[in-house]
Amino acid sequence: MGIVKIADELHEEIRKASGAMSRSINAQAEFWLKMGMLAELHPTHNYQQLVQMLLQQAEFKLAGGSDERRSA
Numbered sequence: 001m002g003i004v005k006i007a008d009e010l011h012e013e014i015r016k017a018s019g020a021m022s023r024s025i026n027a028q029a030e031f032w033l034k035m036g037m038l039a040e041l042h043p044t045h046n047y048q049q050l051v052q053m054l055l056q057q058a059e060f061k062l063a064g065g066s067d068e069r070r071s072a
Contacts, residue, residue, distance in 0.1 A: 014028050014029050014032070017032075034054060035050055038050045038053055
């Protein structure tokens with residue numbers, strides 16, 4: 001785990017969004033990071049399609065798929 005330095009203004013936006021979405025600040029930041037990465041990798045997908053991809057990844061991990069943290 002590392003530390004990422006972000007602008008104070010962005011941290012405030014994450015804090016506000018985390019309250020609205022009932023997530024911790026860290027979970028909200030992680031969600032936005034994942035969504036941004038998926039959006040860059042799949043620029044033709046819409047928000048719902050990207051969320052579906054995240055859900056499928058979570059189902060794979062829950063079903064016993066490989067988890068890179070286990071191999072560390």
